[in-house]
Amino acid sequence: xxxxxLPHSAPPCLAEIRxxxxxxxxxxxxxxxxxxxxxxxxxxxxxxxxxxHASARGRYxxxxxxxxxxxxxxxxxAYRYSAREHxxxxxxxxxxxxxxxxxxxxxxxxxxxxxxLMLSSDIERADKHFEELPPGQGExxxxxxxxxxxxxxxxxxxxxxxxTVFVGGLDGAAAAHMTSALCDEGETLLGLMPIGxxxxxxxxx
Numbered sequence: 001x002x003x004x005x006l007p008h009s010a011p012p013c014l015a016e017i018r019x020x021x022x023x024x025x026x027x028x029x030x031x032x033x034x035x036x037x038x039x040x041x042x043x044x045x046x047x048x049x050x051x052x053h054a055s056a057r058g059r060y061x062x063x064x065x066x067x068x069x070x071x072x073x074x075x076x077x078a079y080r081y082s083a084r085e086h087x088x089x090x091x092x093x094x095x096x097x098x099x100x101x102x103x104x105x106x107x108x109x110x111x112x113x114x115x116x117l118m119l120s121s122d123i124e125r126a127d128k129h130f131e132e133l134p135p136g137q138g139e140x141x142x143x144x145x146x147x148x149x150x151x152x153x154x155x156x157x158x159x160x161x162x163x164t165v166f167v168g169g170l171d172g173a174a175a176a177h178m179t180s181a182l183c184d185e186g187e188t189l190l191g192l193m194p195i196g197x198x199x200x201x202x203x204x205x
Contacts, residue, residue, distance in 0.1 A: 001089060001090050003082065003085065003087040003088065003089045004074075004079070004087055004088045004089070004090075005086075005087050006034070006037065006038035006041065006042070006086050006087055006088060007034065007035050007038035007039070008038055008039070008042040008046065008048065008086055013159075017155065017158045017159045018155065018158070020158040020159075021154050021155060021158045022157075022158065022163060022198075023164075023165040023166075024157075024163025024164060024165055024196075024198045025107075025109060025165055026109060026198070026199040026200075027109070027112050027113050027114075027163065027194070027196035027197060027198060027199055028196065028197040028198070028199050029070075029112060030114070030196070030197045031070040031071060031072050031114050032070070032071055032072070032114045032115050032162070032195065032196065032197075033071065033072040033073055034071060034072065034073035034074050036071075036115070036160075036162070036195075037066060037068075037071060037074060037088075037115060038086075039156070039160070040117075040153060040156050040157075040195060041064065041066070041081055041083075041086070042086060043152055043153075043155075043156045044064075044117075044149050044152035044153045044156060045062075045064050045081065045083050045149055045152070046083055046086050047060070047083045047084050048083075048084070048085075048086045052083075052149075052152055053145065053148035053149055053152060060083065060145070061121050061122075061126045061129075061138065061141060061142040061145055062119055062120070062121050062142060062145045062146050062149060062190070063080070063081075063119070063120050063121065063122075063183065063184065063187060064081040064083070064117055064118070064119060064149070065078055065079065065080055065081065065091065065117070065118040065120065065182055065183055066078070066079040066080075066081055066088060066115070066116075066117060066118075067079075067096050067097060067100065067115065067116035067117070067118060067182075068114075068115060069095055069096075069097045069111075069113065069114050069115065069116070070114035070115075071114055071115055074088075075093065076093065076094055076095040076096075077090055077091070077092060077093040077094060077096075078090075078091040078092045078096055078118075078182040079091060080184075091182055091183075092181065092182060096178070096181075096182060097110055097111045097113065097116060098111050099178050099181075100116060100118075100178055100192060102171075102174055103170055103171055103174035103175040103177070103178045103189075104167055104169055104170055104171065104175075104192070105169035105170065105171060106169055107167050107169070107192075110167070110192065110194055112196075113194035113195065113196045114195070114196050115194070115195040115196065116192055116193065116194045116195070117153065117192070117193040117194075117195065118179075118182065118183065118189060118192055119146045119149060119150070119189075119190045119191050119192070119193065120179060120183045120187040120188060120189050120190055121139075121142035121145075121146070121187065121188060121190060122184070122186040122187050122188070123138065123139045123142060123188050124186060125138075125186065126138030126139055126141065126142045127139060142190070143190065146190045146191060150166050150191070150193065153193050153195070154166075157195060161197075162195055162196060162197060162198070163195070163196060163197065163198035164193050164194060164195050165193070165194065166191050166192075166193055167191055167192040167193070167194070168190075168191045170189060170191075175189045176188075176189075
């Protein structure tokens with residue numbers, strides 16, 4: 001499968017829109033486009049134009065998988081994002097939003113979001129990168145890195161008028177099943193970030 005090259009852009013002056021940061025859990029039934037996908041990934045996780053976030057020893061422990069549900073120019077499916085090349089590679093076709101919604105504790109509304117970002121990490125491999133440190137440091141660094149990506153996504157959505165929220169309440173067994181189906185072997189799902197147009201003014205800081 002030939003990787004899909006992505007457009008790249010970033011909204012200006014993210015610091016100026018920090019006050020507009022919101023967690024949004026209700027979305028309009030409106031698609032987003034491929035430019036939106038490229039822009040959020042370029043801003044939040046890309047390594048092409050500088051590094052969008054810090055990573056312990058430059059290991060970059062977090063993998064981003066794009067779940068396309070209603071994205072113009074990107075058929076429904078799960079796509080692996082390459083931060084170094086800024087492109088997507090299809091992992092599995094089809095609409096996986098319902099499966100991800102069922103893998104959460106209380107987020108059935110994920111089925112209405114046009115785009116979802118899955119953040120995952122191979123915790124065992126992460127720990128091996130830091131074997132000389134106390135146990136569990138690799139996992140700790142992976143969670144910290146996921147937090148940096150999450151904040152980038154929040155600021156990007158505030159700058160562009162879209163909405164997101166970090167969904168970390170997961171059903172262990174169901175989340176493991178979806179991760180094994182959509183992510184690389186050994187990956188653990190850290191959280192989900194839906195992206196879409198907020199329904200009215202619904203959302204809270």
